[in-house]
Amino acid sequence: MSKAQTVSTTASDPTVAAAAAQFLSPLVLGLEALTVNGKQAHWHVRGANFVGVHELLDTIVAHAGDFADTAAERIVALGLPIDARLSAVAEKAGATAVPAGFAQSDDVIRAVISDIDAILADTQAAIDGLDEIDLTSQDVAIEIKRGLDKDRWFLVSHIAA
Numbered sequence: 816m817s818k819a820q821t822v823s824t825t826a827s828d829p830t831v832a833a834a835a836a837q838f839l840s841p842l843v844l845g846l847e848a849l850t851v852n853g854k855q856a857h858w859h860v861r862g863a864n865f866v867g868v869h870e871l872l873d874t875i876v877a878h879a880g881d882f883a884d885t886a887a888e889r890i891v892a893l894g895l896p897i898d899a900r901l902s903a904v905a906e907k908a909g910a911t912a913v914p915a916g917f918a919q920s921d922d923v924i925r926a927v928i929s930d931i932d933a934i935l936a937d938t939q940a941a942i943d944g945l946d947e948i949d950l951t952s953q954d955v956a957i958e959i960k961r962g963l964d965k966d967r968w969f970l971v972s973h974i975a976a
């Protein structure tokens with residue numbers, strides 16, 4: 816009688832999984848913070864182009880949630896957990912530029928761009944760091960960078976000359 820075949824949890828090599836977790840975890844935490852701080856911005860923006868900026872911020876929040884999900888699920892698909900509890904998110908990305916109360920749209924836009932730029936720096940580090948380790952995880956980071964670059968463009972176009 817043959818022994819039941821053991822099915823491994825994932826098909827990944829431990830080095831690949833560790834690298835994916837190392838480089839993609841900061842993206843998950845930064846993007847989760849953006850979903851919260853972007854809502855703060857969405858609720859409190861005032862002034863020029865109110866409707867457009869208010870609605871754009873909701874779109875950016877939705878994208879951030881999708882990007883976080885993609886990065887987190889890549890880590891989990893490789894067999895590792897991620898601590899994305901609120902305490903971990905706050906520790907990584909607590910220092911938002913988004914103000915606590917009402918603010919004019921130009922200031923809100925600059926604040927959200929600043930938060931996005933911090934995530935973009937981690938995203939570039941992930942693209943570079945994963946280059947010789949795991950192209951599939953690097954592709955996740957590239958997809959996120961492409962999306963954040965576009966959202967940043969939509970924001971910056973409101974304040975560019």
Ligand SMILES: [Fe+2]
Pocket residue numbers: 857873
């Ligand atoms: Fe809303």
